[in-house]
Amino acid sequence: MSISNNTIERICRIFGYLDSIEKEKIEFISSSELAKAIGATEHTVRKDISQLNVIGFTRKGYEVKSLKKELGRKLNLDKHRKACIVGLGRLGTALLDYEKFQDDGFQIVAGFDCSINKIERIKSDINVFQVNRLKEIVKQQGIELGIIAVPAKSAQSVADRLSEAGVKGILNFSPIKVNVASGIIHLDMNFTSALRVISAQFK
Amino acid sequence: MSISNNTIERICRIFGYLDSIEKEKIEFISSSELAKAIGATEHTVRKDISQLNVIGFTRKGYEVKSLKKELGRKLNLDKHRKACIVGLGRLGTALLDYEKFQDDGFQIVAGFDCSINKIERIKSDINVFQVNRLKEIVKQQGIELGIIAVPAKSAQSVADRLSEAGVKGILNFSPIKVNVASGIIHLDMNFTSALRVISAQFK
Numbered sequence: 446m447s448i449s450n451n452t453i454e455r456i457c458r459i460f461g462y463l464d465s466i467e468k469e470k471i472e473f474i475s476s477s478e479l480a481k482a483i484g485a486t487e488h489t490v491r492k493d494i495s496q497l498n499v500i501g502f503t504r505k506g507y508e509v510k511s512l513k514k515e516l517g518r519k520l521n522l523d524k525h526r527k528a529c530i531v532g533l534g535r536l537g538t539a540l541l542d543y544e545k546f547q548d549d550g551f552q553i554v555a556g557f558d559c560s561i562n563k564i565e566r567i568k569s570d571i572n573v574f575q576v577n578r579l580k581e582i583v584k585q586q587g588i589e590l591g592i593i594a595v596p597a598k599s600a601q602s603v604a605d606r607l608s609e610a611g612v613k614g615i616l617n618f619s620p621i622k623v624n625v626a627s628g629i630i631h632l633d634m635n636f637t638s639a640l641r642v643i644s645a646q647f648k
Numbered sequence: 649m650s651i652s653n654n655t656i657e658r659i660c661r662i663f664g665y666l667d668s669i670e671k672e673k674i675e676f677i678s679s680s681e682l683a684k685a686i687g688a689t690e691h692t693v694r695k696d697i698s699q700l701n702v703i704g705f706t707r708k709g710y711e712v713k714s715l716k717k718e719l720g721r722k723l724n725l726d727k728h729r730k731a732c733i734v735g736l737g738r739l740g741t742a743l744l745d746y747e748k749f750q751d752d753g754f755q756i757v758a759g760f761d762c763s764i765n766k767i768e769r770i771k772s773d774i775n776v777f778q779v780n781r782l783k784e785i786v787k788q789q790g791i792e793l794g795i796i797a798v799p800a801k802s803a804q805s806v807a808d809r810l811s812e813a814g815v816k817g818i819l820n821f822s823p824i825k826v827n828v829a830s831g832i833i834h835l836d837m838n839f840t841s842a843l844r845v846i847s848a849q850f851k
Contacts, residue, residue, distance in 0.1 A: 450687050450849075457844040465825065484653045520848040528843065535742035540839070545800075545823035549840035589850070590843060597748075614846035616839075620748035622668065630849045632842050636743070636819075637752035639835050640731065640793060641660040643817035645723040646653075646833045647792070 452493045453520065458483040459490070460522055463513035464549075475506040525550045527588045529612075531576060531603045532595030533558040533567055536618060540594055541569050554586050576606070583610040593617040604631070655696045656723065661686040662693070663725055666716035667752075678709040728753045730791045732815075734779060734806045735798030736761040736770055739821060743797055744772050757789050779809070786813040796820040807834070 448456075462482045466474065476494075480487040494507075499515040517523035528546070530537050533556050540546075541556050556573040558564055564573045574582055582588070591607035593600055593615060600619035607615055608626045615631040617623050625631045651659075665685045669677065679697075683690040697710075702718040720726040731749070733740050736759050743749075744759050759776040761767055767776045777785055785791070794810035796803055796818060803822035810818055811829045818834040820826050828834045 453848050454845050457841050457848060458838075460844065461838060461841050520844075521850065522844055522848060524847070526843070526847055535738045539738035539742060543823070543839065545840055546843070549844075551840060551843050590846065613850050614843075616842050616846060620746070628851075630846045632846050634837075634839075634842060635661075635664060636746065636837075637748055637754060638660050638664050639819050639837060640729070640749070640754050640817075641663065641723075641725055641752070642657050643793065643819060643833045643835050644727070644729055645656050645660060645725060647724065647816050648831075 448496060452496060455483060455485055455489065455493050456497070456516055456520060457522070459493070460513060460516050460520070461549075463509050463516070467509050467513060471509055473503070473505040473507065474509055474512075479507070523550070525552060526590055527552050527554045527586055528590035528592055529553065529555040529557060529579075529583065529586075529588045530592045530594055531557045531579070531607065532593060532599070532619075533560075533563055533573060534594065534596075537594035538567060538569065540592060540618070541567075541571050541573075551590070553592075554588060555582050557582075576603075579606055580610040583607075583612060589613045591615045593619050593623065595619055597621045651699060655699060658686060658688055658692065658696050659700070659719055659723055660725070662696070663716060663719050663723070664752075666712050666719070670712050670716060674712055676706070676708040676710065677712055677715075682710070726753070728755060729793055730755050730757045730789055731793035731795055732756065732758040732760060732782075732786065732789075732791045733795045733797055734760045734782070734810065735796060735802070735822075736766055736776060737797065737799075740797035741770060741772065743795060743821075744770075744774050744776075754793065756795075757791060758785050760785075779806075782809055783813040786810075786815060792816045794818045796822050796826065798822055800824045 476490050477487045480490045497519045528551050530540050546553055553571055556571055557576040557579055559576045567573050591612040593603050595603050597620050600621050601623050604623035604625055608629055617633045622633050679693050680690045683693045700722045731754050733743050749756055756774055759774055760779040760782055762779045770776050794815040796806050798806050800823050803824050804826050807826035807828055811832055820836045825836050
């Protein structure tokens with residue numbers, strides 16, 4: 446089964462939306478409502494969902510609980526994953542305690558920084574380490590995801606270290622694009638791109 | 649000219665990519681390279697660009713400088729915009745000094761928080777104020793964009809305040825979705841959705 450990145454992105458957004466309305470005890474949703482919620486056309490949403498061979502469409506629409514479960518199972522979104530954060534400045538420490546990660550099945554199990562002083566000062570329930578212990582801790586804890594929260598100038602070397610340490614995926618919050626070894630999935634979080642998308646729609 | 653949100657998103661990514669390669673003095677780029685860089689198909693990229701009636705395609709490919717300029721002009725991405733941040737915890741203060749915003753034409757001109765103590769302790773070149781001065785400062789400075797960096801429980805009330813204050817767009821970093829008055833463009837930054845998109849692609 447080969448699914449395009451765009452479909453995966455949309456399914457993840459659909460999954461997140463289903464998760465939020467499930468908490469509000471909503472039982473059914475139409476494809477047009479789903480489309481509106483994630484900013485795609487109804488046709489695209491139906492096509493994306495049908496590509497995953499998911500059933501659950503009734504006369505009342507999609508059944509929220511079962512659709513979420515099926516989509517999660519097909520894309521392995523129902524698995525709990527361990528993640529670590531590299532770079533414990535303001536952004537990194539904010540992410541260290543970002544409770545939504547845990548709610549959504551992503552457990553931050555470690556933080557890393559190159560500064561011993563910084564590590565000693567940090568007050569968090571999460572264990573923090575010097576970055577030279579990255580590989581050891583990633584193996585020991587079975588960490589699959591690395592989150593980069595260092596300044597631009599160190600981002601590429603951190604991406605290299607994370608790849609070597611054996612993570613399967615990298616989320617990069619630094620303002621530069623990083624290159625990763627093939628086989629590692631990565632995504633650059635681009636804050637200014639978000640501001641551009643908003644202002645391009647100004648009347 | 650009616651352009652879909654998906655096209656706008658992709659054009660903004662193309663614009664960001666052109667901006668980065670222009671800095672590396674790259675003069676021409678093919679549509680297939682552009683497609684690869686932003687994770688879309690070549691067909692989609694060509695369609696998106698042609699929708700904006702942009703010229704600049706030569707035998708060597710698109711001319712980077714002129715394509716960037718044209719796309720920027722069509723989507724008003726070449727305008728400098730003023731923004732403010734509400735919520736000056738760790739994430740908010742990290743964003744306050746995020747230099748990339750400035751590089752990309754977004755000027756953070758003010759920060760707001762409800763805590764006077766926090767405001768007094770903040771060391772930043774950006775002016776910070778109590779949140780009850782939001783409307784006054786937004787008008788006075790001509791702020792078009794509001795960035796929400798408060799915890800989930802206060803996010804909706806901050807979105808309401810920003811709408812009342814007269815911003816045209818809102819970027820929400822809180823983990824909940826916010827509702828805004830019609831006519832205001834908004835985008836929720838979803839960190840866990842990014843982790844889901846990555847892990848859905850794990851082998």
